[in-house]
Amino acid sequence: MIYENAPAKINLTLDTLYKREDGYHEVEMIMTTVDLNDRLTLEKRRDKKIVLKVEHRYVPTDHRNLAYKAAKLMMDRYGIEQGVTITLDKAIPIAAGLAGGSSDAAATFRGMNRLFELGLSLEVLSELSAEIGSDIPFCIYGKTALCTGRGEKLKMLPKPPAAWVILAKPDISVSTADVYGALKVEDKEADIQTEQCVKALEAGDYQMLVENLGNTLEKVTTEMHPVIQSLKETMQKAGVDAALMSGSGPTVYGLASKERQAKSVVNALKGCCKEVYMVRLLG
Ligand SMILES: C[C@@](CO)(OP(=O)(O)O)[C@H](O)COP(=O)(O)OP(=O)(O)OC[C@H]1O[C@@H](n2ccc(N)nc2=O)[C@H](O)[C@@H]1O
Ligand SMILES: Nc1ncnc2c1ncn2[C@@H]1O[C@H](COP(=O)(O)OP(=O)(O)O)[C@@H](O)[C@H]1O
Incomplete structure (x- = not known):
């Protein structure tokens, strides 16, 4: 086996x-x-x-x-x-x-x-x-x-510096094909800092990393499901270092360098999201 x-x-x-x-x-x-x-x-x-x-x-x-x-x-x-x-x-x-x-x-x-x-x-x-x-x-x-x-x-690439990840999965399902299908040229207004993010990983610089996260699909999926924006705001108010939608969504993740900080984000999500996980970056 x-x-x-x-x-x-x-x-x-x-x-x-x-x-x-x-x-x-x-x-x-x-x-x-x-x-x-x-x-x-x-x-x-x-x-x-x-x-x-x-x-x-x-x-x-x-x-x-x-x-x-x-x-x-x-x-x-x-x-x-x-x-x-x-x-x-x-x-x-x-x-x-x-x-x-x-x-x-x-x-x-x-x-x-x-x-x-x-x-x-x-x-x-x-x-x-x-x-x-x-x-x-x-x-x-x-x-x-x-x-x-x-x-x-x-x-x-080098693995990211150690950090806690809070994952919040709203109670909706999103089809990857539908999200890519709804993507319009205007959605690309957001400047995604891939190169800066690579540099942050190479330097092992957590601060630089959290300042350079980005996802073009976030706007597309958020238009379909505004709950993504509210989860992001809840995480930001609770003090994450950065919050972003993963892939085509709808899961939103927050990064936190300290365990106490991560736990208070989990607490803040109680009542607005049933499926919440607090895990570590593996990389
Ligand atoms: C958005 C991303 C980001 O990591 O992941 P998820 O949100 O699914 O986790 C991926 O690009 C998803 O990859 P994956 O889920 O393997 O997609 P596939 O099965 O290959 O393709 C599903 C459909 O998504 C669209 N698709 C996928 C990948 C790509 N680069 N361009 C596309 O337009 C196509 O319509 C395709 O028919
Ligand atoms: N092993 C699997 N686990 C989960 N879903 C699967 C699997 N194989 C096929 N599927 C189908 O693929 C769809 C999306 O799967 P999943 O990989 O969980 O999503 P995502 O690509 O968004 O991360 C599901 O709706 C499910 O019907």
Whole structure:
């Protein structure tokens, strides 16, 4: 039996450059992992089936699940003659902008590689995984990276300085495709400081980092769901060092350097958001 951890990610930056001929957006974004993890176990089966066990109302257990897709792709590509039972224990909120499904898929790629002793490098897994999702290559490594192209081209970066992350997931689901679909040129007015953010990571400068977070999709999703703005304001009033929406949303995260500060942000969110997590940056 193989165990794999699937950590959530947050976007420190997300800049959309232009819409490409293939319908995807060319992006430039810095992502890092946080200590909120789905857990997976993988076991071989004698038949050729992929059996996925997940106890969650909104998570499919068939070919629509990204972990299922990852297992199927590995079996087809590497001619694996046995099947696999994957047990998935979800902790990351669904359709939240935290790449839960992508991270599960990445963990499945790594797990299948180990279970069937394929000896593939993370680089090979990362390249293969781009066939089923733009965020999965990043999740294969699960560290801190500058992601370009449609998100699949990676340049690894130093991990961010230690900090607490408060995640607030409002009770709504957001489709990534809908958010990208609603993006207009005017939404790009916000200047996203990718380069400054890279420099802050290279210098290990927390203050510089929190001053240079940004996400072009925040405006788009906030127009659909104004609750995002109010969560951000609640966090700011409670004294976070920075607050931002992650990915296509709707999760808003706040960064805090001190534990006491993070706890008071969690308290301030009571009553306005049911799903709140206080975790650490992993990077
Ligand atoms: C916004 C981000 C930021 O990290 O994440 P989430 O909010 O989903 O966590 C990603 O760009 C999401 O990546 P991922 O969720 O893997 O997207 P995919 O499955 O590849 O694509 C879903 C849909 O989003 C749109 N899409 C995705 C990526 C991209 N660079 N441009 C796009 O326009 C396309 O309409 C595509 O059909
Ligand atoms: N392993 C998975 N975990 C969660 N959702 C999944 C998974 N595989 C496929 N999905 C589907 O993908 C959608 C978005 O998944 P998720 O990765 O949680 O969101 P996001 O891309 O915003 O981080 C969900 O609505 C769900 O139906």
